[in-house]
Amino acid sequence: MMTDPIADFLTRLRNAQSARRETLTLPSSRMKFSIAKILEREGYLASVQEETDGPRKTLTVSLKYDGGKKAPAIRTVRRISKPGLRVYRKANELPRVMSDLGIAIVSTSQGIMTNKEARKRKLGGEILCEIV
CATH class of the missing domain: 3.30.1490.10 (Dna Ligase; domain 1)
Structure with missing residues (x-):
C-alpha cells in the first residue's frame, strides 16, 4: 500500500521529464487528475487524459519541453x-x-x-x- 500517492505522482513526473519521455501513464485518482489539469492549464504539461482500462482508471500525461534544447517545462x-x-x-x-x-x-x-x-x-x- 502506498502512503503518499501525490508524492509518487510528482516523482514519476520528475523522473519521466529527466528521462526525456513524451508521455507518462500512471494509476489515476481524482486528486492526481485535478493536479494534472492545473499543471496543464498553467502551461507545465501538454495534455492530460483519463482513460478507463477495465475496472481501473489510468492517467496519461503528455509532457511539455521548452524549445529545441528539450529543457523540461517543469524545472x-x-x-x-x-x-x-x-x-x-x-x-x-x-x-x-x-x-x-x-x-x-x-x-x-x-x-x-x-x-x-x-x-x-x-x-x-x-x-x-x-x-x-
Whole structure:
C-alpha cells in the first residue's frame, strides 16, 4: 500500500521529464487528475487524459519541453505537505513561489487550485506542492 500517492505522482513526473519521455501513464485518482489539469492549464504539461482500462482508471500525461534544447517545462517540483507533517496556511499566508513565477497547488474547501486563485478567492488550505 502506498502512503503518499501525490508524492509518487510528482516523482514519476520528475523522473519521466529527466528521462526525456513524451508521455507518462500512471494509476489515476481524482486528486492526481485535478493536479494534472492545473499543471496543464498553467502551461507545465501538454495534455492530460483519463482513460478507463477495465475496472481501473489510468492517467496519461503528455509532457511539455521548452524549445529545441528539450529543457523540461517543469524545472523543480517540491512536495510541501506530507503525511507525517501537514502544512496549512490562511489565505493571506499562502506562499509566493519565486515571486509568483511558479505556482503552489493548494487543497481548499472549494477544491484544488493554485495559490493565486486561492488568494483571489480569500481561501486558505493545505499546501500540496510547489512547482517552478
